[in-house]
């Protein structure tokens with residue numbers, strides 16, 4: 001029984017997770033910023049759990065990103 005209350009966002013790289021957070025806006029229209037990062041297990045897979053807070057209204061959110069490490073992508077050519 002995993003904790004399925006999280007909406008897991010699939011990304012390829014950590015930088016994609018950061019970009020997602022940077023482009024995501026709170027309902028008040030202000031951007032979020034990262035407070036801290038944890039890891040969590042969902043369905044047996046290690047995911048990155050980002051704690052973010054809205055710069056405007058202080059609304060806190062937990063965002064879970066699953067890196068597709070298991071899908072062996074070739075490293076980006078330079």
Ligand SMILES: [Zn+2]
Pocket residue numbers: 026027028029030054055056057058059
């Ligand atoms: Zn807000």
